[in-house]
Each structure stands twice: as structure tokens, then as C-alpha cells.
Amino acid sequence: MLNVLPNKIGETLGNAELQSAIYTATGRLVSKRKEAIAPLDDYQELRTRANALKKHTLENLDYYLEQAEAHITARGGKVIYARDANDVADFILSVAKERGAKIVVKSKSMTTEEIDLNERLEHHQLEAVETDLGEWILQLAHEKPYHIVAPALHKTRYDVADIFTKRLGVERETVVEKQTLIARGRLREKFLAADIGISGANFVVADSGAVCIVENEGNARLSTSVPKVHIAIAGIEKLIPRAQDLGVFLKLLARSATGQALSVYTSFLSGPRRVDAGEIDGPDEFYLVLLDNGRTRLLADVEKRESLYCIRCGACLNHCPVFRKIGGHSYPWVYSGPIGAIITPQFAGIQHDPWLPFASSLCGACAEVCPVKIDIPHVLLELRREVVEAKGREGTNRWEKLAFRAYAWVMRRPRLYELAGLAARAVAPDPEYGSSGAGWIRKLPGLLNHGPAAAWVSQRDLPPPAPRTFRQMWRDRQGNAHNGPG
Amino acid sequence: MSLRVSLFVTCIVDQLFPKVGLAMADVLERTGCKVDFPEGQTCCGQPAFNSGYRDEARSVACHFLDVFQDCEYIVVPSGSCTSMVSHHIPEIFEPGDPRQKQAQTLAPRIYEFSRFLTEVLNVDDVGARFEHRVTYHDSCHALRELKIKDAPRRLLAKVRGLDLHEMDAAEECCGFGGTFSVKFAGVSGGMARTKIESIERTGADTVVSIDSSCLMQLQGALSRAGSPIRTMHLAEVLASS
Amino acid sequence: MVRDSILHKVRTAIGRSVGQAPAPVPEVYFHQPTMTMDERIARFKGALEVLAGRVTVVASGSAARDMLASLIDGKTSVASNTPFLRECGIADLPGVRSGIVDRAELRDVCATAEFGITGADYALADTGTLVMIASAENPRLVSLLPPVHIAVMPCSRLLTSLDELLTTLPDPARLTSSMVLITGPSRTADIEQILVRGVHGPREIHVVLVDS
Numbered sequence: 051m052l053n054v055l056p057n058k059i060g061e062t063l064g065n066a067e068l069q070s071a072i073y074t075a076t077g078r079l080v081s082k083r084k085e086a087i088a089p090l091d092d093y094q095e096l097r098t099r100a101n102a103l104k105k106h107t108l109e110n111l112d113y114y115l116e117q118a119e120a121h122i123t124a125r126g127g128k129v130i131y132a133r134d135a136n137d138v139a140d141f142i143l144s145v146a147k148e149r150g151a152k153i154v155v156k157s158k159s160m161t162t163e164e165i166d167l168n169e170r171l172e173h174h175q176l177e178a179v180e181t182d183l184g185e186w187i188l189q190l191a192h193e194k195p196y197h198i199v200a201p202a203l204h205k206t207r208y209d210v211a212d213i214f215t216k217r218l219g220v221e222r223e224t225v226v227e228k229q230t231l232i233a234r235g236r237l238r239e240k241f242l243a244a245d246i247g248i249s250g251a252n253f254v255v256a257d258s259g260a261v262c263i264v265e266n267e268g269n270a271r272l273s274t275s276v277p278k279v280h281i282a283i284a285g286i287e288k289l290i291p292r293a294q295d296l297g298v299f300l301k302l303l304a305r306s307a308t309g310q311a312l313s314v315y316t317s318f319l320s321g322p323r324r325v326d327a328g329e330i331d332g333p334d335e336f337y338l339v340l341l342d343n344g345r346t347r348l349l350a351d352v353e354k355r356e357s358l359y360c361i362r363c364g365a366c367l368n369h370c371p372v373f374r375k376i377g378g379h380s381y382p383w384v385y386s387g388p389i390g391a392i393i394t395p396q397f398a399g400i401q402h403d404p405w406l407p408f409a410s411s412l413c414g415a416c417a418e419v420c421p422v423k424i425d426i427p428h429v430l431l432e433l434r435r436e437v438v439e440a441k442g443r444e445g446t447n448r449w450e451k452l453a454f455r456a457y458a459w460v461m462r463r464p465r466l467y468e469l470a471g472l473a474a475r476a477v478a479p480d481p482e483y484g485s486s487g488a489g490w491i492r493k494l495p496g497l498l499n500h501g502p503a504a505a506w507v508s509q510r511d512l513p514p515p516a517p518r519t520f521r522q523m524w525r526d527r528q529g530n531a532h533n534g535p536g
Numbered sequence: 537m538s539l540r541v542s543l544f545v546t547c548i549v550d551q552l553f554p555k556v557g558l559a560m561a562d563v564l565e566r567t568g569c570k571v572d573f574p575e576g577q578t579c580c581g582q583p584a585f586n587s588g589y590r591d592e593a594r595s596v597a598c599h600f601l602d603v604f605q606d607c608e609y610i611v612v613p614s615g616s617c618t619s620m621v622s623h624h625i626p627e628i629f630e631p632g633d634p635r636q637k638q639a640q641t642l643a644p645r646i647y648e649f650s651r652f653l654t655e656v657l658n659v660d661d662v663g664a665r666f667e668h669r670v671t672y673h674d675s676c677h678a679l680r681e682l683k684i685k686d687a688p689r690r691l692l693a694k695v696r697g698l699d700l701h702e703m704d705a706a707e708e709c710c711g712f713g714g715t716f717s718v719k720f721a722g723v724s725g726g727m728a729r730t731k732i733e734s735i736e737r738t739g740a741d742t743v744v745s746i747d748s749s750c751l752m753q754l755q756g757a758l759s760r761a762g763s764p765i766r767t768m769h770l771a772e773v774l775a776s777s
Numbered sequence: 778m779v780r781d782s783i784l785h786k787v788r789t790a791i792g793r794s795v796g797q798a799p800a801p802v803p804e805v806y807f808h809q810p811t812m813t814m815d816e817r818i819a820r821f822k823g824a825l826e827v828l829a830g831r832v833t834v835v836a837s838g839s840a841a842r843d844m845l846a847s848l849i850d851g852k853t854s855v856a857s858n859t860p861f862l863r864e865c866g867i868a869d870l871p872g873v874r875s876g877i878v879d880r881a882e883l884r885d886v887c888a889t890a891e892f893g894i895t896g897a898d899y900a901l902a903d904t905g906t907l908v909m910i911a912s913a914e915n916p917r918l919v920s921l922l923p924p925v926h927i928a929v930m931p932c933s934r935l936l937t938s939l940d941e942l943l944t945t946l947p948d949p950a951r952l953t954s955s956m957v958l959i960t961g962p963s964r965t966a967d968i969e970q971i972l973v974r975g976v977h978g979p980r981e982i983h984v985v986l987v988d989s
Contacts, residue, residue, distance in 0.1 A: 318956040
């Protein structure tokens with residue numbers, strides 16, 4: 051009846067240092083967001099507007115995709131549609147081959163993580179260098195990001211020192227500022243030598259044919275301004291109608307993600323450099339790759355379509371009490387936290403990690419802070435229903451189904467329900483009186499020590515059934531009331 | 537005014553924490569309500585609904601609707617059960633199903649206990665005395681689905697001798713989440729322990745909430761840790777004198 | 778064709794047909810604060826200084842030039858070639874290379890210069906932001922490669938907010954391939970959440986506001 055849990059969750063729960071790192075880092079982001087939101091007297095209005103804009107855009111997505119494409123093409127850029135990871139990799143490799151490219155610099159993009167782009171490029175002898183500090187560290191360590199916005203959240207400075215010594219051959223350096231300088235120097239060489247710069251896009255602006263890229267380090271600016279070729283990769287859901295809509299989205303994004311009013315650099319890039327206008331630097335070639343990779347399937351599901359509204363701020367991760375315990379690597383895919391929990395089953399199919407939609411107490415903290423008002427608990431409940439239906443068809447949840455059928459059967463029959471209560475009292479063990487004197491059950495006798503009861507008792511004490519139920523006590527009370535005092 | 541109030545005590549209170557139900561009845565009568573207890577009541581269907589078993593949840597919901605359909609005011613010592621009935625039961629029926637209409641008509645008549653006292657009876661002082669240092673846990677469904685945050689605090693503020701200290705993690709989930717507490721017991725236990733650390737920092741000897749499921753989770757963890765801190769339902773605090 | 782098949786999937790998913798007009802788009806939403814020029818200057822200064830930026834207000838172009846002269850004395854600088862900078866006489870200061878039109882040369886100069894001096898097309902008071910629009914006179918790399926960025930601009934270009942910028946400039950793509958909003962020096966907190974400035978972009982930013 052209980053799901054089989056991935057080992058990673060248990061490992062993370064057992065690692066006190068990691069637990070502390072995750073909780074503290076997310077806690078900081080929670081406070082920062084709160085401070086950053088406070089001065090916005092129209093914060094709730096902004097969320098409503100952002101939700102409405104995303105809804106409208108997705109409901110008219112073909113129009114906006116074509117509009118973006120027309121503008122980009124008119125300005126000398128090119129739009130490439132990609133069905134999946136292979137289409138993206140094939141395209142980039144063909145561009146690289148044509149130009150004899152050897153080095154690619156990449157700025158942070160969850161979309162490229164989604165499709166394992168680096169691995170595919172490296173397989174073809176193209177050096178693909180992550181340039182966001184946290185992502186670069188992980189690339190050196192051959193690890194996946196831990197958090198949408200803070201990828202190296204789980205690494206200490208000593209971990210970083212080890213990685214640098216091992217992979218860069220530098221002398222061991224544990225001072226964070228100096229580690230950052232090492233990164234600056236190494237990556238600067240790559241920026242200046244790179245043939246192609248690859249970026250993501252936080253937003254694709256339809257009326258401008260532009261990509262909007264939000265960052266703090268400057269690596270996206272460098273990746274998109276120094277190399278002669280810029281390839282931006284974005285999921286098709288990144289479209290927004292107008293440049294003016296950035297007023298709403300930019301006001302929400304950085305505040306929700308890191309507690310900044312605006313991140314350090316917000317780039318609005320529309321095509322290759324304007325040679326006619328005399329622009330001296332910037333790429334000669336600009337490509338926007340629009341990726342499906344299953345998004346059209348999510349789009350078709352009206353009930354859960356809002357899952358595509360996500361602007362990748364990471365606020366839901368920071369506020370999720372489950373994420374704050376199990377960390378990013380406990381999730382099966384690159385997208386973790388509440389957003390990961392709802393999109394992973396939709397992209398991969400619920401048969402892959404059917405436990406994932408259930409790994410939530412449905413507390414709703416995520417929905418409360420989502421800048422685009424995705425009702426994550428609602429989607430989780432839909433997914434749970436789908437998992438149960440699928441398991442029902444396969445016949446893999448016979449016991450659980452029986453248990454809930456029995457539950458429903460009893461709950462429709464008040465007298466049977468009362469009898470069931472009496473039966474439970476007959477078998478319940480005596481509480482082992484702990485020092486708290488609360489009189490709760492600490493251990494279960496062998497026969498009862500199974501399933502949900504055992505799971506409960508593994509973590510906390512169990513309340514004994516009350517000697518008399520409420521309805522028994524109520525009847526006494528009303529009986530006494532009718533008989534009058536003493 | 538003498539309102540007719542029907543109690544929906546919830547299955548967990550009925551079976552495990554009956555004193556909470558009695559305390560709630562006492563307080564309601566003290567404020568002048570006529571209280572009744574529809575005997576046919578059992579459960580709201582939430583366990584099945586949250587576990588993905590819609591058909592089973594629907595069948596339990598139908599029974600609930602039948603038992604309570606003629607009640608003017610239904611008062612509940614639980615945020616999660618109240619929101620199950622008011623927010624989710626209407627959704628599990630198809631539009632056009634007369635049951636959906638029935639559920640929608642009933643939804644405005646069901647109240648979480650603290651909301652009923654403060655917003656329907658317009659009462660915040662029920663004459664209670666409870667001389668303890670107390671901290672308050674915001675249960676998730678109450679806070680986020682029903683938007684209940686001030687009502688319990690207003691009521692606690694009027695309890696004589698009660699010293700309320702807010703914990704820094706007041707709004708963080710206790711980790712119960714229904715079957716989540718057993719399906720993901722390790723995570724659930726971890727969440728409870730984090731919550732308890734926050735409670736301990738307040739120096740309170742009592743944690744109060746409006747949801748018995750949260751209190752069960754917290755008391756279970758407190759008891760396991762050998763802590764003297766006790767949990768109490770708001771109703772029990774308000775019934776104290 | 779991949780393009781057609783994806784667009785077809787999109788249309789099927791949302792129930793629309795080829796060439797169908799879109800539903801009416803929600804209205805643009807702006808919430809602009811109102812500020813006097815003095816308030817803008819004060820807000821801008823406050824917002825950028827919190828981010829470790831430096832803001833100086835001077836009364837004239839020549840005062841700006843004098844300020845820069847002492848700042849960059851003895852060091853190498855690269856400057857963009859905007860009319861305002863030329864008027865202030867900044868491009869003529871010793872050690873300043875300006876007016877470079879060769880792209881490779883520009884890159885090398887920017888990569889070795891200690892200061893990058895630019896104007897700013899606009900600034901946003903409530904967030905302490907500079908708005909840089911790439912052009913023939915204003916290359917991208919001047920404000921990006923050198924470790925210190927100095928921006929000199931007239932107060933008249935100081936707007937209240939991003940909303941005012943987007944109202945003033947609803948179609949930036951018409952003007953440029955690159956508009957960048959710069960809010961403070963480059964930073965990261967990727968290692969143990971410890972803040973470090975100057976990861977890839979400039980570690981220091983100075984803004985000189987000319988209030989004449």
C-alpha cells in the first residue's frame with residue numbers, strides 16, 4: 051500500500067549538514083522575497099495580470115509564435131522550431147560544423163538542462179562551457195543543478211575548492227571571493243575565444259521579435275555579445291504578447307526569485323547586430339530555437355494547462371516544506387520542487403514516478419507565492435486522480451483500492467462506522483506512558499506493526515483511541531441535560 | 537440571538553479527541569446558540585479525495601450532503617474539513633449534476649469554528665481563562681484556502697491570563713497532509729521536528745491550532761521527543777475557565 | 778516540416794485555425810510612481826548605493842569631466858562615442874580610447890581597459906537602473922568587459938521606473954538589437970549564498986548625473 055520511495059530522499063533526510071544548508075538557503079530566499087514584495091502596493095494585482103497574460107498568450111499561442119517569427123526574420127534573425135532534444139542538438143551541431151566552431155559558451159538555461167544539451171554537444175567534440183558560476187562548478191563536478199535559481203546550493207566552499215583543484219589544477223583555494231576570481235579569469239578566456247553563444251530566454255516578446263534574458267553575473271550578456279553567433283533556446287510557452295508586458299513580468303520575476311527589485315542585467319535582444327545602423331559589436335547571426343519537447347501535449351490539457359505559465363522564479367521551491375527537507379536532487383528530473391512535481395509527470399507520463407504527485411502535504415504555500423498564480427495543489431490533485439485511475443486499470447493498487455472502497459462503504463453507514471470505532475478500541479494497544487505524560491502509543495505490538503500504522507509510529511507517537519467517542523459522550527451530555535442538574 | 541447550530545465534529549475528533557467537540561459545543565452554548573448533533577454524520581471524504589479516489593470521495597460526500605442538507609449553520613473544529621466541504625465537494629460533481637447544486641447551496645453554511653464565532657456571532661470574548669504561555673500554529677487549509685489568520689488570534693487575545701507568543705514558522709506546514717504523513721513518513725517527521733524547534737524557541741508550554749489533525753501530528757512528535765509541551769485545540773482553550 | 782507540424786499541434790491543442798485572429802489581448806498594465814526631479818535623483822542614488830554602486834551629482838558637463846579625470850588618472854579607459862560624452866569632453870581625457878569602429882580592436886581594447894565609460898540612454902529612479910541602448914556610438918562591450926563601469930548622463934534622462942521607460946519606449950526593438958537594463962555591479966551568491974561582486978561583468982559601477 052505504501053509507495054516505494056527513491057533512495058535519495060532518505061539519504062538527504064539523514065544528512066544533517068545538507069539539511070541545514072537547504073533549509074537556511076531557502077529560508078534566506080523566503081525572507082528576501084517578502085522584503086522585496088512589501089513595497090508593492092499592487093502585488094496581488096500584478097499576479098492577477100500576469101496570470102491573465104499567460105492564459106491569453108497560451109490560448110492564442112500560434113498567433114504569437116508567428117508574430118515573433120515574423121519580427122525576428124524581418125530583422126535578419128532566424129527562427130527554428132524543434133520537436134525535441136535531437137532537433138535542437140542537430141541544429142546547433144550543423145551551425146557549428148558550417149562555421150568550424152570549437153567552443154560554445156552557455157548561459158544558464160533550464161530548457162537546455164531539460165534536453166541534456168551539453169552532453170549531446172560534447173559527444174560531437176564541441177566544447178560547451180557553462181558560464182553561470184554555479185552551473186560551471188556543477189559542470190566541473192559532473193552534477194545536475196540542485197535548485198532552479200541557486201544551482202550549487204548544496205556545495206560548500208570546501209567542495210568548490212576540491213572541484214577546482216581536481217579539475218582545474220589550481221592550488222587549493224577556499225576563500226569564496228578568490229574562487230570567484232578564478233572563475234572570472236578562466237571563463238573570460240572562454241568568452242573571448244568562443245565561436246557560438248547559447249542562451250535561454252526568460253521571455254520571448256512577440257511584438258518585438260525579442261528575447262528577454264534576466265541574470266546577475268553578466269555571463270549571458272557576454273555569451274550573447276562576444277561570439278559571432280547567438281543561439282537562444284526557449285520553450286514555446288515563453289511567449290508574451292508585448293514589450294510593454296515586461297512591466298508586469300519583470301516586476302514579479304526578480305522579487306519572487308531572489309528578492310531583488312530587478313536583477314543586475316536585463317537584456318532585450320532582437321536579432322543580430324544592426325550593421326546598417328552602424329552597431330559595432332554583437333552577434334552577426336541570431337537564431338531563436340523554439341522547443342516543443344512535449345509542451346504541446348500539456349497545452350492540450352485544459353485542466354492542467356496553467357502548468358505552462360511558469361516563469362521559473364523558484365519561489366515555490368523556496369516555500370515548499372517538502373523541498374526544504376528533501377532538496378533538488380530527490381526529484382527525478384531537472385525541474386524540482388512543486389513546479390517539478392506537476393510538470394514532470396505531464397512531460398514524462400505518470401507511470402514513471404507515480405509517487406511524485408503524492409510527495410506533498412498540499413499545504414498550498416507554493417500557490418500562495420507563485421507570481422503567475424498557478425494552482426499547484428489543484429494540479430497535484432488532478433495528477434493523483436490520474437495515477438489512481440491508471441493503477442486501477444493496471445490492477446496495481448488492489449489493496450489500496452479495497453481499503454478506500456471499504457472506507458467509503460463504512461462512512462456511508464453511520465452505525466457501521468460506530469461499530470468500526472468500537473472494534474478499533476478492542477485491538478488498540480495500551481499507551482506506553484512517555485515522560486511527557488501525554489499517554490500516547492510509542493510502540494505497536496507485532497501484529498499491528500504494519501503498513502500505515504507502522505509508518506506513523508516510525509516518526510512519532512500515535513494517539514490512543516479515546517475511551518468514549520464524541521457521540522457517546524454527547525449522548526450522555528444530552529441525557530444529563532434532560533435529566534436536569536444533580 | 538439564538539442561532540441553531542449543527543455540529544460537524546469530524547471523524548478524527550469523534551474517535552480520538554472527543555473533548556474538542558464537547559468544548560466547542562460548550563462555547564457555542566455559552567454564546568447563546570442552540571446546538572445539535574446530526575447523528576448520521578461520519579466523514580467529509582477528504583482522505584479519499586486527497587489520495588486520488590474521486591469515486592469513493594464522491595460517495596462519502598453524498599452521504600455528508602444528505603445528513604447536513606437542512607442545517608442552517610454547520611460549525612466544524614477543523615479548517616481542512618471545512619474547506620473540503622466548501623471548496624472541494626462542489627468540484628467533485630459534474631456541472632449539471634443536482635448534487636453539485638446541493639453542494640454549492642450548502643457551502644456557504646459551513647463554518648470553521650473560530651470564523652463562526654468572530655464573523656457570524658461577532659464575538660471575540662467568550663469568558664475564557666487559560667493561564668499559560670501559548671503559541672499558535674496556522675493550519676494550512678485554514679490559512680490558505682479559507683484565509684483564516686486573525687480570527688483565532690482575536691479570540692486568544694481575549695482569553696484571560698493567556699500569553700501569546702508567535703513562532704517564526706507559524707505558517708509552515710506541520711507535515712501531516714493526510715496520507716502524506718504515512719506515505720512519506722520520514723519527510724513528514726522531519727517537517728514536524730522543524731516545526732517543534734520553532735515552537736520551542738517561543739518558550740510556550742502549549743501549542744494551539746484549529747485543526748486536530750495538525751495537533752495530532754505535533755503532539756505525536758512532541759511526545760516522541762519527550763517534550764513537556766502540550767497541544768490544545770482552540771475550542772478547548774476557549775472552553776477553559 | 779517541423780515548423781508546420783509544431784504549429785499544427787499548437788492549434789489543435791488550443792482549438793484554433795490557421796490565420797484566426799487572436800482573442801482581445803488584456804490591456805497593458807502600468808503603475809507608475811510620480812516623482813519630482815529631486816525625488817528621482819534621491820531615489821536613484823539611494824537605490825544604487827544600496828547595491829554598492831556610487832552616484833555623484835554634478836552641476837555641469839565640465840564638472841563631470843573633472844571628476845572623471847581624477848578617477849581614471851594614470852589608468853587605461855575605453856569610452857563610447859555618444860554626443861553627450863563628447864560635449865563633456867570626456868572622450869579627450871588622457872588614457873581614454875574612444876571612437877573605435879573596428880570590432881576586433883574594440884573587443885581587445887575593452888578586454889584590457891581598466892575603466893569603461895559610457896553615457897546612458899535613460900535611468901530608472903526606483904530601482905537604480907541604467908538603460909543602455911546599443912548603437913554605432915554606444916557599443917555593448919564598453920559597459921561589460923572592463924572591471925569598472927562609469928556612466929555619465931544628464932538628469933533629464935532620469936525616469937521614475939521601468940513602467941515609465943516602457944511607456945516612453947514601447948518598441949525598443951525598432952531602435953536597437955540590444956537594450957540592457959543595468960542595476961548595480963555584476964554579482965553572484967552561488968557559493969554558500971555569499972555575495973561576491975564582479976563575477977563576469979564590472980565589479981564597480983559609478984554613475985555621474987549632470988544636473989544642469
